[in-house]
Amino acid sequence: MDTMLNMKVNIAGVELKNPVMTASGTFGSGMEYSEFVDLSQLGAVVTKGVANVPWEGNPTPRIAETHGGMLNAIGLQNPGIEVFVKRDIPFLKQYDTKIIVNVCGHTEEEYIEVVERLADEPVDLLEINISCPNVKEGGIGFGQNEKSVYHITNEIKKHAKQPIIMKLSPNVTDITVMAKAAEEGGADAVSLINTLTGMKIDINRQTFALANRTGGLSGPAIKPVAVRMVNQVANAVSIPIIGMGGIAAYEDALEFILAGATAVSVGTANFYNPYTTVEIIKGIEEYMKAHHCEELSQLIGIVNK
Numbered sequence: 001m002d003t004m005l006n007m008k009v010n011i012a013g014v015e016l017k018n019p020v021m022t023a024s025g026t027f028g029s030g031m032e033y034s035e036f037v038d039l040s041q042l043g044a045v046v047t048k049g050v051a052n053v054p055w056e057g058n059p060t061p062r063i064a065e066t067h068g069g070m071l072n073a074i075g076l077q078n079p080g081i082e083v084f085v086k087r088d089i090p091f092l093k094q095y096d097t098k099i100i101v102n103v104c105g106h107t108e109e110e111y112i113e114v115v116e117r118l119a120d121e122p123v124d125l126l127e128i129n130i131s132c133p134n135v136k137e138g139g140i141g142f143g144q145n146e147k148s149v150y151h152i153t154n155e156i157k158k159h160a161k162q163p164i165i166m167k168l169s170p171n172v173t174d175i176t177v178m179a180k181a182a183e184e185g186g187a188d189a190v191s192l193i194n195t196l197t198g199m200k201i202d203i204n205r206q207t208f209a210l211a212n213r214t215g216g217l218s219g220p221a222i223k224p225v226a227v228r229m230v231n232q233v234a235n236a237v238s239i240p241i242i243g244m245g246g247i248a249a250y251e252d253a254l255e256f257i258l259a260g261a262t263a264v265s266v267g268t269a270n271f272y273n274p275y276t277t278v279e280i281i282k283g284i285e286e287y288m289k290a291h292h293c294e295e296l297s298q299l300i301g302i303v304n305k
Contacts, residue, residue: 005288007281007296009043009262011240012163012188014124016043016098016263019296020253020281023244023267024049024102024127024167025074029088030095036274041281044098046265047088049129051104052113054080064200064209069219069246070268071198073212076104076132081117089121098124100165106135108152112159119161126162128152131169131194131216143169143194146181153185163188165242168233170222171197175229176236183237191242191265192233193226219268220246227255234260234301248276250283260301 007018021044022030029047030039039045057077064071078084084101092099101123105111115126130143130152137145142152143166153166166182168175170193179190195216200209226245233241243261247253248269256264269276284296293299 004294005285005296006294007284007288009296009300011125011165011242011262014098014163017096018043018281018284019257019261019263020277020284021098021100021242021263021265022046022270022277023265024129025072025076026267026270029084029092031088031091033270033274034095037278039092039095039097041278042097043263044100044124045092045095046100046127047084047092047102048078049076049102049104050078050081050084050114051076052081052110052117054078054083055104059211061209061211062215064215066198066200066217066219066221068221069217070271071200071210071215071217072195073210073215075212076129078104081114085117085121089123093122100125100127102127102129102167104129104132106132108155111152111156115156115160115164119159123162125165125189126156126160127165127167127191128156129167129194131167131171141169141171143167143178144172146177149178149181150185153182153187157186165189165191167194168192169194170225170229170245176232179233179237183239187239189240189242189262190233190237191244193222193229193245196222196225218246220248222246223252223255227259230256230261231259231303235304247280248273250280250287253280253284254287254299257296257299258302260304262300
């Protein structure tokens, strides 16, 4: 790498060597992908969602392709925090990258249990998935009501040793209201967007393509919505933003950065091109050279200036 280029970014006091990370649920904990990608090249690895106990997830079929994207209703299947701590953290510690653990739960207590269990583990940041169904509130996602966002952020912040990133759901009327509630609740950063709720019908079987009926839409189809929401949030809060939603090439990543994101997460693209993340890092480098930009931080939110 050209020594003149500084691609480092800072999220809540944690320095990443570059702004490119993986999106939760699309990369596992990197084990399968480590055959293709040197994880040490990434700014961070964001793990699949981890709960206090193993979750089975939803019945199958739970993935369906759509034009320009995919629907998933995996249901946050995961082996639980104990397996994660014994297996995944030691694996990731072999690499020179930051570790961001995605945390999920059905109740406030479940989130707190995971956050407390991770307090003394060597992980850098916690990403709190507030799109999980809040069972005590009738199943609506924690992230779909600003009072709920403020409350869960505030409670988790009391128990977390690491900085917390609140992952925002786009399935709301005004994303800035949710982002402000997270910031007021003590969030150190926000990440957005999580998937948009969608549906696909199988016309030959004359039934839903997913057993769950609805699923989360991800991929290139959602990128313009994601860029718009990231830009709105960048103008509403002062904490760092991790942008995601349909990033498949360096040009996509740069749209998010110019819109106001400090870092970006690559999700769906990993499924069809496991090299996407490293290709994006290289592309951003070339862009910086071409535009005589020595510091990546100079590009963050440039359209708002």
